[in-house]
Amino acid sequence: MINKLWGFFIIIGIVVGILSNQIDSINREMLNSAKVSLDMVLQIFPVLALWLGIMNIAKTAGVIKKFAEFLSPLLGKLFPEIPKNHEALGYIASNIIVNMFGLGSAATPVGLKGMRLLNELNDRKDEASRSMITFLVINTSGVTIVPTTIISLRMLHGSSKPTEIVLACVVATVISTFCAIIIDKIFARRNKKCLK
């Protein structure tokens, strides 16, 4: 699936690019994308190191486990395959909570750690498990409650009420996360049937 999509993007990019006479920019984009991805990785590296360190303290002190216990009634429903009070649920809970504050940079390391623990529970290591997909879909639907970047962008453009979109964002994000969970459940159920 991802192989086809990847190929599709590149083939369209090159063929359409050549046909519409953009050969220079194709060459430029190819080299540029390598540079951009290195920049991206270098940008997250220090943040990753810092938060993995802090979160390791939280884990050792038992905070992560507390989060897991606190949210376990809800998370148990979302992730039925994960044993109750498992560490992975703690990281998932922390990831969702940190994301809500719009702290994407702190949420990512926690989320990656959670994903890693989910994969440890996974029977087939190279294939995404149902729980891993559920976690991903919740994450991609964006659970941000305070969109700090957008508020500052709106200020920059002289909005009379830069924060007026916060309520709309909250409502939209809650409904769309709910939809994402339903979509995920439907896909998971269909997939189960196919496997049988």
Next chain:
Amino acid sequence: MLEIISGLVIPLIVLAVIVYGIKKKVDIYDVFIEGAKESFELVLTIFPYILGMMFAINLFLNTNILFNITTFLKPFFDYINMPVEVLPMALMRPISGNSSLALLNNLLSTYGPDSLIGRIGSVIQGSNDTTLYVLTLYFGSVGVKKIRYALWAGLLSDLCGIIISVIVVNLLF
């Protein structure tokens, strides 16, 4: 006010973790170093995945094909009362966070942040995430190759998210 609160969140989280760690008699410094060390391995794992994805996405976006799709989809978006000007940004949102932010910036400076277009754009940017990036990063970090239905589920949720954003803005303002 909001700025002060959001500025306080991270320092307070760190403070709480450190204080709680001391209370629980954790060797906080050693444990911190141990955790931070994991980042090396993680970064090395994710780099090839990010590189691969950026390569394909940049080549694809270079063709401006996303803007051509706009004309094609216009009737449908007229129907749900979504200004067609927002469409390129909305389509870009799941693919590239930085590009959609740049497009939002354009929308805000052209139409103003307090216009319908500005508001819808802001809410779409704020209530969704970059699906392709998150997928690459999260699955890449654990070396998952078969993603099964993850992409479809993610993109379908994005579509729902965009439509919901438009409806919510139309209802609230």
